[in-house]
Amino acid sequence: MNTSLALAGIIIGGIAAILVLKFIMRCVEAKHAERARRQEALAPASGTYDSAAAAAGAPPHHHRVRVEMESVNRFLDDILREKPARFTPENLREFTGDYAERVGAGGFGVVYRGSFPNGVQVAVKILHSTLDRRAEEQFMAEVGTAARTYHINLVRLYGFCFDATTKALVYEYLENGSLDRILFDQEHHRGRRDGAGVEFDTLHGIVVGTARGVRYLHEECQHRIIHYDIKPGNVLLAADYAPKVADFGLAKLCNRDNTHLTMTGARGTPGYAAPELWLPLPVTHKCDVYSFGMLVFEILGRRRNLVSQHPAESQEWYPKWVWQRFDQGRFYEVMAASGIRRKDGEKAERMCMVALWCIQYQPEARPSMSSVVRMLEGEEQIARPVNPFTKQIDFG
Numbered sequence: 200m201n202t203s204l205a206l207a208g209i210i211i212g213g214i215a216a217i218l219v220l221k222f223i224m225r226c227v228e229a230k231h232a233e234r235a236r237r238q239e240a241l242a243p244a245s246g247t248y249d250s251a252a253a254a255a256g257a258p259p260h261h262h263r264v265r266v267e268m269e270s271v272n273r274f275l276d277d278i279l280r281e282k283p284a285r286f287t288p289e290n291l292r293e294f295t296g297d298y299a300e301r302v303g304a305g306g307f308g309v310v311y312r313g314s315f316p317n318g319v320q321v322a323v324k325i326l327h328s329t330l331d332r333r334a335e336e337q338f339m340a341e342v343g344t345a346a347r348t349y350h351i352n353l354v355r356l357y358g359f360c361f362d363a364t365t366k367a368l369v370y371e372y373l374e375n376g377s378l379d380r381i382l383f384d385q386e387h388h389r390g391r392r393d394g395a396g397v398e399f400d401t402l403h404g405i406v407v408g409t410a411r412g413v414r415y416l417h418e419e420c421q422h423r424i425i426h427y428d429i430k431p432g433n434v435l436l437a438a439d440y441a442p443k444v445a446d447f448g449l450a451k452l453c454n455r456d457n458t459h460l461t462m463t464g465a466r467g468t469p470g471y472a473a474p475e476l477w478l479p480l481p482v483t484h485k486c487d488v489y490s491f492g493m494l495v496f497e498i499l500g501r502r503r504n505l506v507s508q509h510p511a512e513s514q515e516w517y518p519k520w521v522w523q524r525f526d527q528g529r530f531y532e533v534m535a536a537s538g539i540r541r542k543d544g545e546k547a548e549r550m551c552m553v554a555l556w557c558i559q560y561q562p563e564a565r566p567s568m569s570s571v572v573r574m575l576e577g578e579e580q581i582a583r584p585v586n587p588f589t590k591q592i593d594f595g
């Protein structure tokens with residue numbers, strides 16, 4: 200009796216195991232096919248670079264049916280080796296048409312517009328040579344992490360170049376450039392009735408999307424990534440003004456150019472960097488929350504937070520001016536100053552309260568980014584902010 204029961208058990212178990220194995224094989228095959236499709240879409244039509252897409256490319260269709268086990272191995276291999284494409288300096292020259300179009304420059308290097316041979320537009324950032332001292336493996340490990348970090352609100356990193364003469368990063372190209380251009384660029388504002396020319400709703404969407412991008416870095420990806428340099432210049436805008444956070448992972452990757460104008464002594468950019476970044480205090484991911492708060496003020500005001508020759512002296516340091524209006528129940532003055540209509544008042548006030556919480560002096564008093572997202576979306580009640588300026592160095 201016992202023997203036959205055991206036998207039946209073995210047979211049923213065996214069948215179940217075979218079925219499960221078959222199912223796994225199917226999933227693996229489907230995943231592999233999807234990856235092949237993705238890589239096909241991304242890979243340039245021709246080119247000489249040593250890309251992971253090419254190295255780990257999908258097998259031709261007639262082979263795929265033949266070896267299921269091989270595709271399992273290949274799939275596992277892919278996971279282990281998945282890495283961004285590696286380009287040569289010649290590739291970069293080709294992509295950028297010999298660096299014909301410079302789109303900007305920052306603390307890490309100069310950015311050029313270019314395109315892959317298949318027409319996909321790219322931004323090539325040539326890094327300053329302070330990287331020379333870095334080991335190649337460390338560079339690749341950190342670039343690899345950034346390249347594997349996918350989110351709709353993060354700029355995609357396609358690949359890199361690491362060569363004796365050239366260190367560079369190749370990103371997806373964002374058509375509408377950076378947020379600072381639409382907020383502060385006078386050219387962009389000229390002739391527009393409502394200041395920056397974009398609707399308040401679009402700006403609100405940019406705030407929420409940016410918050411989601413940072414939330415992903417802090418709370419949702421495999422290893423927490425602290426950005427250290429959240430600011431309007433590092434929020435890029437797609438054709439439909441969908442925001443994407445740029446330059447995450449860069450702070451760890453290289454030392455910024457210390458001669459760059461916007462540098463603080465350590466990390467980040469003055470006006471956005473949390474106090475703990477320039478004081479001998481422990482630094483956590485909450486420094487990004489602080490910078491995000493400063494960014495929200497600039498969106499609310501459609502102006503830089505610090506304008507030293509502002510016509511109204513009290514408005515020179517905008518966040519403090521906003522706090523005073525808010526505290527005195529005169530938020531309507533904040534709205535009037537940046538042309539926010541009454542219908543947008545509720546969202547604007549929510550943005551203001553979130554920003555006031557984010558820039559609290561004590562990192563623990565600042566909310567997490569998931570809480571920020573919920574508050575902005577009206578899903579979480581916002582307590583009345585307390586004065587963030589009791590301890591802080593006063594810019595105004």
Ligand SMILES: Nc1ncnc2c1ncn2[C@@H]1O[C@H](COP(=O)(O)OP(=O)(O)OP(=O)(O)O)[C@@H](O)[C@H]1O
Pocket residue numbers: 302303304305306307308309310322324354370371372373374376377428432433435445446468
């Ligand atoms: N992927 C991209 N697509 C389109 N434009 C870009 C892209 N990356 C950068 N740019 C443009 O190049 C400019 C310079 O970028 P860069 O990141 O070098 O400097 P930054 O963001 O001003 O400062 P930081 O060095 O602190 O990041 C940006 O302001 C933006 O206008």
Ligand SMILES: [Mg+2]
Pocket residue numbers: 305432433445446
């Ligand atoms: Mg940048």
